[in-house]
Amino acid sequence: MAINKDTTNIGLLGLGVVGSAVAAVLRDKADMLAEQAGVTFSLQKALVRDLAKPRPGEIKAGLLTDDVRKVIADPAIDIIIELMGGEQPALGYIKEAIMRGKHVVTANKEVMAKYGYELLSLAKEYNVQLRYEASVGGGIPLIVPFEQSLSANDVSAIYAILNGTTNYILTRMSRDGLDFAVALRRAQELGYAEAEPVNDIEGVDAAYKLAILAGLAFHVRVNPQNIYREGISHLEARDFRYAEEFGYAIKLLAIAKREKGALDIRVHPVLIPEDSQLAKVDGVYNAVQVEGDLIGRVVFYGEGAGALPTASAVMADVLAVSKNRCCQEKEFSQRLVIRDLVMKPVTEIESCYYLRLSAADCAGVLAQISRVLGDNAISIASVVQKESDPATKSAEIVVMTHLAMEKALRKAIEELECLDVVKKISNFIRVEA
Amino acid sequence: MAINKDTTNIGLLGLGVVGSAVAAVLRDKADMLAEQAGVTFSLQKALVRDLAKPRPGEIKAGLLTDDVRKVIADPAIDIIIELMGGEQPALGYIKEAIMRGKHVVTANKEVMAKYGYELLSLAKEYNVQLRYEASVGGGIPLIVPFEQSLSANDVSAIYAILNGTTNYILTRMSRDGLDFAVALRRAQELGYAEAEPVNDIEGVDAAYKLAILAGLAFHVRVNPQNIYREGISHLEARDFRYAEEFGYAIKLLAIAKREKGALDIRVHPVLIPEDSQLAKVDGVYNAVQVEGDLIGRVVFYGEGAGALPTASAVMADVLAVSKNRCCQEKEFSQRLVIRDLVMKPVTEIESCYYLRLSAADCAGVLAQISRVLGDNAISIASVVQKESDPATKSAEIVVMTHLAMEKALRKAIEELECLDVVKKISNFIRVEA
Numbered sequence: 001m002a003i004n005k006d007t008t009n010i011g012l013l014g015l016g017v018v019g020s021a022v023a024a025v026l027r028d029k030a031d032m033l034a035e036q037a038g039v040t041f042s043l044q045k046a047l048v049r050d051l052a053k054p055r056p057g058e059i060k061a062g063l064l065t066d067d068v069r070k071v072i073a074d075p076a077i078d079i080i081i082e083l084m085g086g087e088q089p090a091l092g093y094i095k096e097a098i099m100r101g102k103h104v105v106t107a108n109k110e111v112m113a114k115y116g117y118e119l120l121s122l123a124k125e126y127n128v129q130l131r132y133e134a135s136v137g138g139g140i141p142l143i144v145p146f147e148q149s150l151s152a153n154d155v156s157a158i159y160a161i162l163n164g165t166t167n168y169i170l171t172r173m174s175r176d177g178l179d180f181a182v183a184l185r186r187a188q189e190l191g192y193a194e195a196e197p198v199n200d201i202e203g204v205d206a207a208y209k210l211a212i213l214a215g216l217a218f219h220v221r222v223n224p225q226n227i228y229r230e231g232i233s234h235l236e237a238r239d240f241r242y243a244e245e246f247g248y249a250i251k252l253l254a255i256a257k258r259e260k261g262a263l264d265i266r267v268h269p270v271l272i273p274e275d276s277q278l279a280k281v282d283g284v285y286n287a288v289q290v291e292g293d294l295i296g297r298v299v300f301y302g303e304g305a306g307a308l309p310t311a312s313a314v315m316a317d318v319l320a321v322s323k324n325r326c327c328q329e330k331e332f333s334q335r336l337v338i339r340d341l342v343m344k345p346v347t348e349i350e351s352c353y354y355l356r357l358s359a360a361d362c363a364g365v366l367a368q369i370s371r372v373l374g375d376n377a378i379s380i381a382s383v384v385q386k387e388s389d390p391a392t393k394s395a396e397i398v399v400m401t402h403l404a405m406e407k408a409l410r411k412a413i414e415e416l417e418c419l420d421v422v423k424k425i426s427n428f429i430r431v432e433a
Numbered sequence: 434m435a436i437n438k439d440t441t442n443i444g445l446l447g448l449g450v451v452g453s454a455v456a457a458v459l460r461d462k463a464d465m466l467a468e469q470a471g472v473t474f475s476l477q478k479a480l481v482r483d484l485a486k487p488r489p490g491e492i493k494a495g496l497l498t499d500d501v502r503k504v505i506a507d508p509a510i511d512i513i514i515e516l517m518g519g520e521q522p523a524l525g526y527i528k529e530a531i532m533r534g535k536h537v538v539t540a541n542k543e544v545m546a547k548y549g550y551e552l553l554s555l556a557k558e559y560n561v562q563l564r565y566e567a568s569v570g571g572g573i574p575l576i577v578p579f580e581q582s583l584s585a586n587d588v589s590a591i592y593a594i595l596n597g598t599t600n601y602i603l604t605r606m607s608r609d610g611l612d613f614a615v616a617l618r619r620a621q622e623l624g625y626a627e628a629e630p631v632n633d634i635e636g637v638d639a640a641y642k643l644a645i646l647a648g649l650a651f652h653v654r655v656n657p658q659n660i661y662r663e664g665i666s667h668l669e670a671r672d673f674r675y676a677e678e679f680g681y682a683i684k685l686l687a688i689a690k691r692e693k694g695a696l697d698i699r700v701h702p703v704l705i706p707e708d709s710q711l712a713k714v715d716g717v718y719n720a721v722q723v724e725g726d727l728i729g730r731v732v733f734y735g736e737g738a739g740a741l742p743t744a745s746a747v748m749a750d751v752l753a754v755s756k757n758r759c760c761q762e763k764e765f766s767q768r769l770v771i772r773d774l775v776m777k778p779v780t781e782i783e784s785c786y787y788l789r790l791s792a793a794d795c796a797g798v799l800a801q802i803s804r805v806l807g808d809n810a811i812s813i814a815s816v817v818q819k820e821s822d823p824a825t826k827s828a829e830i831v832v833m834t835h836l837a838m839e840k841a842l843r844k845a846i847e848e849l850e851c852l853d854v855v856k857k858i859s860n861f862i863r864v865e866a
Contacts, residue, residue: 029585035770142578148574152462152752278643292745295572298733299733302728303729304730315727316582
């Protein structure tokens with residue numbers, strides 16, 4: 001649907017924190033937006049769950065509705081902004097809006113991660129634009145740079161901190177020596193973590209965002225449910241202390257690497273050199289490092305969430321939809337080029353590893369541990385006995401390995417667990433050089 | 434001119450390091466580019482200065498010409514890529530190409546800084562696209578994010594490291610304690626600095642790039658010649674040492690801040706906190722930090738120069754021109770919104786300052802210096818006597834001030850120079866908190 005009028009009418013689905021911020025920007029920056037776009041924007045309807053809920057003056061009562069038909073079936077509305085989050089009913093509403101010829105701007109990472117390709121194809125079929133800059137990295141420009149600026153590159157790797165909640169928790173664990181549970185509670189008190197934080201701390205949120213970025217960078221369709229994930233709840237304060245002694249920080253990284261027809265894609269804690277750009281990303285900030293054959297290494301950094309940064313990305317998309325109104329039919333969408341890359345199982349990856357275990361504090365223990373690792377073709381870079389507990393006659397041992405196969409490491413861990421002298425494998429964390 | 438054929442014909446102006454890289458990408462990535470764009474790209478002609486110069490196999494001899502007419506006057510050519518650099522004849526060629534209905538992609542920072550507004554207006558008039566992603570920050574996506582992704586923001590400030598040569602020199606001075614002349618020589622030996630390095634080390638190059646970014650961010654026309662500039666040649670190894678003791682790094686920053694109808698815009702060395710994102714940008718890397726009312730703070734980081742990163746940006750523009758071929762007449766260009774902001778003279782700025790001076794090593798000196806500063810309403814944050822030289826009975830004193838007016842500081846420096854006990858004002862450097 002071409003927008004040729006002097007006014008572009010907007011329908012909003014969801015009036016939570018981000019929705020309210022978008023409504024406020026549409027109201028407070030009306031002149032500036034009109035100047036940018038050459039048209040004025042008018043908020044026509046906003047879908048809310050509860051009409052009775054008091055909403056302090058941010059939006060005229062007459063604009064509110066709890067009937068989605070009044071928004072997506074209104075022929076006067078040109079652009080639907082979907083800010084409900086979650087899979088359903090958002091997915092259904094987006095589809096219907098597209099099929100009614102409306103342009104759609106969404107911040108919905110779950111829907112775009114799971115159904116992005118289908119929705120973009122549908123938008124192409126109905127000659128409308130579907131834009132989703134706000135779905136990854138809050139206000140950090142990512143979708144447009146990935147689509148456009150990096151398009152001549154063969155991207156080889158993405159390393160990203162895509163979840164502010166976990167990065168805040170890890171920062172507190174590292175800086176203040178807090179254990180996971182305490183750091184999580186601090187994050188919850190400050191509103192950085194939800195009461196039900198599982199999507200954040202188990203890497204689900206980061207996997208959605210990684211699926212979107214990897215799709216753009218590698219021209220593949222990634223089912224986010226197939227991305228290997230480990231969360232951060234098994235990390236302990238001492239892991240940060242030991243990592244620091246070796247010159248590393250610990251971050252929850254979203255990683256996607258192309259390797260000879262395969263895609264190595266995963267979300268888990270990683271030891272990264274403390275002088276790397278990503279190691280310096282603290283608190284709720286996000287950062288995305290992209291490596292390509294032409295650009296070398298580029299990093300995008302900023303606030304990965306929050307009402308105003310997300311509203312910034314949403315409004316950039318609204319302005320882009322409006323600016324592209326000149327475009328002819330069948331030309332809105334990106335070319336949906338899809339390449340064949342098989343997803344590499346995590347057991348097939350090769351990595352360096354940090355391994356922390358508790359063992360009997362007696363002679364010959366290191367020899368036994370070294371032999372098991374050696375038998376599995378795992379070469380030790382360094383091994384340090386960290387702390388002894390005379391009461392239990394146990395010692396904590398940290399091993400850093402050279403490059404090894406993940407499946408070899410897992411087999412070695414099973415064998416180590418069978419050794420009499422090994423009391424517990426406390427943790428193993430992958431290391432990126 | 435709409436490009437509706439299956440082949441997009443390209444004419445190249447300049448076949449130096451970047452031009453050769455672009456020619457190589459067009460050749461080596463032909464399939465990938467065609468897949469992205471839906472058309473194939475064909476290099477038709479390349480303008481070179483010297484036809485006789487041996488060029489090892491990167492381009493067919495028949496494509497070379499030393500006659501610019503054969504490139505910009507060829508009706509078969511759709512896109513001109515200008516990679517000659519410098520003001521003339523590049524400016525004239527770009528204008529003529531536009532007026533002949535050709536789309537233009539350029540990496541020319543000098544031309545875009547000085548004549549960007551005129552050229553973009555001309556392109557609009559002739560219904561062609563003029564794109565210039567490669568003019569700032571090499572392969573780092575900046576122009577597209579500034580134009581599109583940040584467009585709903587009122588940008589308040591840009592702090593940027595835009596020149597890799599100077600950043601490399603400053604990194605060596607800081608890390609290895611080298612003095613300027615030695616660090617410059619190292620940079621020249623490694624090919625990071627030219628034999629005639631004045632444009633880099635005096636901040637001219639950074640000022641061009643800042644003029645382009647500030648123009649986009651603040652919707653103003655900035656004459657780069659009016660940007661206040663200081664280079665890095667007056668810095669000494671000891672300044673880095675002292676700065677580090679106070680917790681600061683020294684970087685050549687390009688700064689643009691909007692302040693109540695005025696634009697504070699300048700390029701000079703700055704002390705910045707060592708834990709800030711920009712302080713961690715080392716070597717030939719560039720970084721641009723943007724602050725806006727919605728996004729908060731976003732940083733873009735990457736290689737700011739080099740043949741491949743620059744070719745990445747050039748080819749992104751070529752692909753974008755090709756993708757926008759659907760657009761109707763009169764709709765290619767950004768809306769050229771221009772706001773009125775007066776340029777603030779540097780004497781009117783307020784800053785903290787680092788002041789290094791050589792004084793007599795005797796009692797009462799600090800009192801005299803403090804009185805001069807106090808008389809000029811400059812409040813001292815700390816003052817440290819660094820080194821004494823018994824032979825000359827002189828001591829080196831470093832003063833860190835609180836916020837003060839630049840004109841007050843300059844007046845104080847004049848007065849300090851008149852004191853008998855002050856031998857020399859060795860350096861003063863602005864400090865950003």
